[in-house]
Amino acid sequence: MTPVPALDTQPMVALPSFPVRLRLESVHVDFPAANGPMRVVDGIDLDIRQGEFVSIIGPSGCGKTTLLNIVAGFVKPSSGRALLDDAPIEGPGPDRGVIFQEYGVFPWLTVRGNIEFGLRLAAARVSGAQRTEIVDRYMALMGLADFADHHPKHLSGGMRQRLALARAYAVKPEFLLMDEPFGALDAQTRTAMQDLLLQVLATEGKTVMLITHSVDEAIYLSSRIVVVTARPARVRTIIDVPFGYPRDEAVHEDPRFALLRAHIRGLVMKEYEAQARQAAAAAD
């Protein structure tokens, strides 16, 4: 862990006492490519403790999403281990809610139908009354109550994102895995969604892994930030964010915010430069 220079880094919660829930042990991933296997993830070690909000930041196309897919259970490490409570991750499951970049709300179901989808599955079936209660609660929380019977085609991008979040929350996952969830939203909606997420996390805590390429977003939301290198992804450094929760937009005004941003920007820019050099070398 690299300490942030010239920063008084104070962890926001007493995390070290919390149990490690997710552990990546020397994880390597190779994808088949035209000229032999291509290394996408190159020996990542990472522990995520109960209640942490960990952001993974790095150049686009560096393998961040692959990391999330490993934790989600969509991708198996080529070597190394991905552990959830000390047991290898075998596949996706309702304990790990995934928020995809492109939302993935079901267009053929209404807002209500989308949120209750998971509650009607054999894995987590609940009684009709309970279901109504859960769905109503999350519709209210995400500001979707007036759209209960609307299909997603009538919703804005921000509302679809809130719907995806409500649907993931409804099955009570312990983990929230988010892959650039606010990337496609306009700046205003994006800020509103970040605030909503912080607000929801304050009432119902989750352990969160967020993939992003926005430095501001990473600092604003996370307790720790993992900077990864250009492909193949390695951990460049891990930074503790010195702000506690609950958090609000006032942290943007904190002088440490600007310092941290400059520091992380510098690291990420170096990785973008490395990526550009790689591309240039490959073109020769």
Place this chain on the structure above:
Amino acid sequence: MVHGTFALLKPQARNPATRIALLAAPWLALLLLWYGVRISGLINPSLVPAPHAVFLKFIALAQDRLALDIWMSTRRVVVGVFLGVLAAVPVGFAIGWYRGVHTFLDPLINFFRALPPIALIPLVIVYFGIGEAAKTAILFYASFFAGVIVMVEGIGQISPIYVQVSRTLGANDAEIFAKVIVPLAVPHILTAVRVALGVAWATLVASELIAAQQGLGALIQNASSFFQLDIIYVGIICIGLIALAMDLALRAATRRLVAWQDRIA
């Protein structure tokens, strides 16, 4: 339907009178053109029956054999398309969803699809005779391959994200099939039916032209032996109108069943 394919067109006129006028105009123009050709003398008028004469013939035939012809033809098409699409849905799904099946079956499907059903009529007569079974076989063949292609393309377009999402919500394979794949396949099934109906009407008339006592194709064939042009026109117009009615009904059903889609047929 301002959304979707025709989004760039101007919104439809709201005034009902204007709408009816717009809908009727092309038909009236066609009728005028028909009279015009007849009056102009460009074609020997004895070769172009007048529209009103054709209409009178229609009335006369309606009291005679026309109802039975329409019934026979429609029944053949409906049975053939029903059976053809019924078989095309699972086969098209398997080819579109499983890469292995796709590699294995796709060339075969393309081979058979390239053969026009009409070209197979002689063979069908050899194996199935000239009865109803022969017509059902040909229409089944035509609808099946038309339907399979539509299903393969449609299923191939289904985004894997919906399957991934449902897995993260805890769905098992059976639930994913019933709750995700089936609803996403419905619009493609409806398109398959529409395409199959179009192909089936074209094929039906050809098969009735060759060997049938009843049906609109037989009506046309018999009339042509006696040079009864007005009856030929009645038969052609009936086929067009029935096909149009079926297509409109199917489109209305599609709008109701898949109102959730951004893009509607």
